[in-house]
Amino acid sequence: MQAIAEGLFTDEHLPRLVGGRNVATGRVVFPCPSGSDFEPWPLRREGTLWSFTIQRYRPKSPPYAGPDAFRPWAVGYIELADETIVEARIVNVEFTDIAIGMPLELTFVPLDPAAADPVMIHAFQPIGLGPKA
Amino acid sequence: MSDVCIVGVGIHPFGRTDGLSGIDQGVFAVRQALGDAGIDWPAIQFAYGGSDSAGNPDTMVDRLGLTGVQFINVRNGCAAGGSALFSAQMAIKSGEFDIGMAVGFDKHPRGAFNALPSEYNLPDWYGEAGYMITTQFFAAKIKRYMHEYGISPTSLGRVANKAFRNAVHAPHAWRREPVDIETILEAPMVSDPYTKFMFCSPAEGGVALILASEKKARELGKPIIRLKAATMRTRPPGSFEVFAPSLDVDRTPGTPRGSATRIASADAFRLAGIGPDDIDVAQLQDTEAGAEIMHMAENGFCKDGEQEAWLAEGRTEIRGQLPVNTDGGCLACGEPIGASGLRQVYENVVQLRGDGGGRQVPGNPKTAYTHVYGAPGVSAVTILER
Numbered sequence: 040m041q042a043i044a045e046g047l048f049t050d051e052h053l054p055r056l057v058g059g060r061n062v063a064t065g066r067v068v069f070p071c072p073s074g075s076d077f078e079p080w081p082l083r084r085e086g087t088l089w090s091f092t093i094q095r096y097r098p099k100s101p102p103y104a105g106p107d108a109f110r111p112w113a114v115g116y117i118e119l120a121d122e123t124i125v126e127a128r129i130v131n132v133e134f135t136d137i138a139i140g141m142p143l144e145l146t147f148v149p150l151d152p153a154a155a156d157p158v159m160i161h162a163f164q165p166i167g168l169g170p171k172a
Numbered sequence: 173m174s175d176v177c178i179v180g181v182g183i184h185p186f187g188r189t190d191g192l193s194g195i196d197q198g199v200f201a202v203r204q205a206l207g208d209a210g211i212d213w214p215a216i217q218f219a220y221g222g223s224d225s226a227g228n229p230d231t232m233v234d235r236l237g238l239t240g241v242q243f244i245n246v247r248n249g250c251a252a253g254g255s256a257l258f259s260a261q262m263a264i265k266s267g268e269f270d271i272g273m274a275v276g277f278d279k280h281p282r283g284a285f286n287a288l289p290s291e292y293n294l295p296d297w298y299g300e301a302g303y304m305i306t307t308q309f310f311a312a313k314i315k316r317y318m319h320e321y322g323i324s325p326t327s328l329g330r331v332a333n334k335a336f337r338n339a340v341h342a343p344h345a346w347r348r349e350p351v352d353i354e355t356i357l358e359a360p361m362v363s364d365p366y367t368k369f370m371f372c373s374p375a376e377g378g379v380a381l382i383l384a385s386e387k388k389a390r391e392l393g394k395p396i397i398r399l400k401a402a403t404m405r406t407r408p409p410g411s412f413e414v415f416a417p418s419l420d421v422d423r424t425p426g427t428p429r430g431s432a433t434r435i436a437s438a439d440a441f442r443l444a445g446i447g448p449d450d451i452d453v454a455q456l457q458d459t460e461a462g463a464e465i466m467h468m469a470e471n472g473f474c475k476d477g478e479q480e481a482w483l484a485e486g487r488t489e490i491r492g493q494l495p496v497n498t499d500g501g502c503l504a505c506g507e508p509i510g511a512s513g514l515r516q517v518y519e520n521v522v523q524l525r526g527d528g529g530g531r532q533v534p535g536n537p538k539t540a541y542t543h544v545y546g547a548p549g550v551s552a553v554t555i556l557e558r
Contacts, residue, residue: 043297043300043301044295044296044297047297058418066420068418068420069417069418070295070417070418089316090312090313090315090316090319091312091315092308092311092312092315092363092364092365093361093363093364094302094305094363095360095361095362095363095364096284096362098284098302098304098305099283099284099286101288101299102287102288102289102296102298102299102300102304103299103301103302103304104299104300104301105300105301105302112302114302114303114308114312115312116312116316116419118421119421120421121421122421123418123419123420123421124418124419124420124421125417125418126303126416126417126418128301134364139316139319150300150301160297160301
């Protein structure tokens with residue numbers, strides 16, 4: 040898997056997001072900041088939807104690196120219990136079925152599905168669909 | 173320490189003005205403000221100028237006169253105007269100067285603001301993945317707020333509807349055609365739950381304010397409008413801000429998250445020695461319809477959730493208990509970043525002088541409040557008193 044950036048995801052069978060844990064306060068953030076105040080902290084893979092919206096127009100490039108052909112996508116904030124609330128795409132669910140409080144799990148999707156060797160971004164999907172859904 | 177007074181105001185109409193640069197619009201506003209104060213440019217002892225995308229404000233001395241005046245540029249995101257005003261009042265309060273100016277102008281390209289991650293200390297991937305978008309954050313923020321506090325989409329529509337209705341009577345506003353609430357609610361979604369009428373657009377415009385010591389203001393013979401408070405604050409821990417790859421889990425459910433606005437507002441009320449109930453008219457940052465709703469509570473005017481009843485009962489209408497965004501706010505005026513916060517103060521001066529015409533708040537308002545908010549968690553508040 041070609042990740043959109045280095046150090047964002049763990050290298051394991053079911054990769055996790057690499058957050059950062061403040062060594063002094065225990066506060067967890069994503070992504071892991073550089074410097075010595077935070078240590079890498081793999082985040083739990085399951086959470087609940089905290090809020091969301093639908094991105095209905097193509098973001099400007101730069102900085103957006105997605106395909107020119109635009110289809111709306113869902114984006115939300117997912118609460119990972121006791122850790123942090125992370126921003127990510129919401130995938131493999133109809134827009135009208137997305138609801139605050141729904142359980143979600145981490146997955147990865149191509150930024151450009153049509154690319155030959157696409158870069159992968161993190162996303163969340165309804166629990167139980169499996170990694171290849 | 174003497175009070176700081178606003179003795180002159182000027183504005184270049186907001187919106188789109190092809191053929192006029194941002195600086196041109198700033199100069200237009202300055203000349204109008206000088207005329208309003210009854211002074212000439214050489215009388216100005218200092219200036220603070222805010223612009224985000226339209227060039228360095230101090231270059232306007234070319235046009236206004238090379239008097240050698242001290243002119244400091246301010247770049248502070250959406251709080252640029254508020255920061256310029258804060259700095260200007262400090263210059264007078266300190267006793268260093270008697271009279272000076274805060275000016276702001278801007279001219280942005282069409283479409284959404286195009287922020288880059290590096291400007292906000294964020295990694296490049298965050299922008300590449302499509303998250304550097306203010307509208308996305310604002311939509312997610314109100315979605316959560318509606319869920320927690322029972323705010324309906326109809327209330328979002330009421331805010332936008334009021335903005336365009338008020339703007340009909342504001343010559344400096346951009347969108348001055350009333351839009352009925354059904355049209356607003358049924359328009360295409362931009363970022364759910366916001367339709368296209370519920371977001372303001374980046375725009376153009378310029379505003380200038382002349383500030384003076386009370387002694388100088390009396391010499392000029394202008395109505396005394398005092399700047400009782402001007403505060404600018406950055407965010408506290410745990411707040412939910414624009415461009416946030418993550419935010420803290422709420423450790424104290426049931427109490428609102430802290431925000432730059434809450435701090436700036438509380439400090440402004442403390443400085444002015446009055447409370448939210450004492451305010452007669454308010455201009456609250458409404459870059460989107462829900463922002464006005466959330467900011468009503470963050471600035472202390474009501475409790476979270478009470479906005480639903482406030483809007484249904486028309487309490488924020490021009491003739492309501494607390495008129496909010498009497499010139500249509502950002503929704504109707506658009507947002508030229510450097511000028512936006514100063515427009516709010518301009519509008520309040522108009523209201524306190526009783527010059528609001530068709531949008532004049534009745535009953536001789538004596539106190540007026542402004543509030544701006546911007547990325548990545550900055551807020552500025554002013555309180556004026558007549």
